[in-house]
Amino acid sequence: MGTDDITLSQLQSEVDDWIQTIGVRYFSELTNLAILMEEVGELSRLMARKYGDQSFKPGESADDIPSEIGDILFVLTCLANQMGISLQDVIQTTIKKNTKRDLNRHKNNPKL
Structure with missing residues (x-):
């Protein structure tokens, strides 16, 4: 990891600190x-324009995609914090679950 990672x-602690100081309190779940x-939805709109058949409207740009991903991660982190869920624990559990379920599934998929 780099020095900024x-x-x-x-992440959960930093978002919580921001909520407590700048955001005042969490919105309801x-x-x-x-x-x-x-x-x-905002990410979907931009993805449809960049990778799909729609064209960008004036003022829209694919350059906004990283910002939308950041917004999603921020709000998802808020929800995890509110419910006392460790993002580290859930991603490790999900990777184990997906590995067990899909160990050979994708390798054997002729579509891939």
Whole structure:
């Protein structure tokens, strides 16, 4: 990792510090879920324009994709913090689950 890299635990702590000092408090979990869906929609719109058949509207740019991914990660981290979920634990569990389930699945997929 580079000097600017942070762990998932550090990410959760940094987001929590931001919420407590600048954001004042967390929005409700349901509100954050709605915000997460909104941010995913914004990423989807840009992806459809860059990789799909739609064209960009004035003021839109593929350069905004990283910002939208950052917004999604921020809100997802808020939700994890609110529910007491460790992002480190869940990603490790998910990787193990996917590895067990898909160990040979993708290698044997003639479409890939």
